[in-house]
Amino acid sequence: MPATRLDEIDRMILAELQSDGRMTNVELAKRVGISAPPCLRRVRTLEESGYIKGYHADVDARELGFEVQVYAMVGLQSQAEVDLSAFEAKCARWPLVRECHMLNGEVDFILKCVAPDLSTFQRLLPEELTAAHNVISVKTSLVIRGAKDEPGVPFDVLEERMSRSA
Numbered sequence: 001m002p003a004t005r006l007d008e009i010d011r012m013i014l015a016e017l018q019s020d021g022r023m024t025n026v027e028l029a030k031r032v033g034i035s036a037p038p039c040l041r042r043v044r045t046l047e048e049s050g051y052i053k054g055y056h057a058d059v060d061a062r063e064l065g066f067e068v069q070v071y072a073m074v075g076l077q078s079q080a081e082v083d084l085s086a087f088e089a090k091c092a093r094w095p096l097v098r099e100c101h102m103l104n105g106e107v108d109f110i111l112k113c114v115a116p117d118l119s120t121f122q123r124l125l126p127e128e129l130t131a132a133h134n135v136i137s138v139k140t141s142l143v144i145r146g147a148k149d150e151p152g153v154p155f156d157v158l159e160e161r162m163s164r165s166a
Contacts, residue, residue: 074129
């Protein structure tokens with residue numbers, strides 16, 4: 001179901017849950033201006049339709065001892081679908097790799113990695129990443145500090161776009 005098929009209440013529910021996924025259904029219903037039973041039905045429908053993929057806590061990696069964050073740009077020798085899928089499956093098995101995105105352009109994949117220290121990450125490079133079948137280049141950039149890290153999507157931009165097209 002495209003986002004344009006969601007009504008204003010559905011979008012408000014998603015925006016509220018995106019900012020605080022722990023609120024009760026009663027609080028959510030109050031914030032979006034409907035009663036609790038239809039609110040719960042809407043949330044379940046949004047979950048079943050795939051708009052809500054899950055719920056998680058936003059943990060502080062540094063506070064938990066993961067001091068190093070690195071982005072790795074990976075080039076592959078072959079971009080055949082079987083090889084792309086094999087690399088994605090391999091990334092899914094590496095615990096230090098937290099995100100894996102296929103790109104177009106010079107780089108085939110960008111990986112977001114975390115590690116408790118630089119030496120732990122450096123072991124991933126030769127033992128796993130550069131040794132992986134089909135990998136021909138890996139360029140890494142160590143994150144010095146983060147300036148912005150917002151989850152989800154900017155619902156206000158979507159609302160603005162939809163009001164212009166109406």
